[in-house]
Amino acid sequence: MRSLLLAFLAVGSTTVTLNAAAGNLARGQEIATQVCAACHGVDGNLVLAPDYPKLGGQHADYLEFALRAYRSGDRDNAIMAPFARDLSDQDIRDVAAWYARQESRLIDMPRRSRRR
Numbered sequence: 001m002r003s004l005l006l007a008f009l010a011v012g013s014t015t016v017t018l019n020a021a022a023g024n025l026a027r028g029q030e031i032a033t034q035v036c037a038a039c040h041g042v043d044g045n046l047v048l049a050p051d052y053p054k055l056g057g058q059h060a061d062y063l064e065f066a067l068r069a070y071r072s073g074d075r076d077n078a079i080m081a082p083f084a085r086d087l088s089d090q091d092i093r094d095v096a097a098w099y100a101r102q103e104s105r106l107i108d109m110p111r112r113s114r115r116r
């Protein structure tokens with residue numbers, strides 16, 4: 001009986017770990033709606049101004065990387081810093097998972113209009 005219980009506990013905690021690694025979509029949607037939507041949209045495809053990037057369909061690991069960089073100051077941006085600073089590691093995983101799941105409207109720029 002005891003080993004059966006331990007087996008259940010082991011399976012249970014594995015599931016929790018996997019979910020955490022992938023990010024919690026419901027929580028991610030909540031953060032996106034409450035904190036990020038005004039500038040990026042709930043689906044990450046609102047472009048308020050040309051220097052406001054699209055997030056919808058972007059790779060989750062890239063979004064996490066960018067958010068950590070704003071939080072630490074490696075990416076020095078006065079607009080994003082205060083929002084990133086309030087996010088925990090888990091918040092970052094959750095909101096990145098949410099935006100990664102949205103439709104992508106990212107486009108490749110034609111070569112001649114690329115800067116540098």
Ligand code: HEC
Nearest residue numbers: 035036038039040051052053063066067077079080083095
């Ligand atoms: C007040 C407007 C505003 C809010 C609110 C905001 N952002 Fe941003 N975000 C920006 C701007 C402007 C940039 C571009 C900054 C730069 O040039 O580095 C940006 C950049 C980003 C990037 C980098 C994208 C890339 O392609 O490199 C990510 C990721 C991001 N925001 C996620 C979020 C998340 C998640 C939230 C909510 C927790 C959020 N932002 C809230 C304005 C905002």
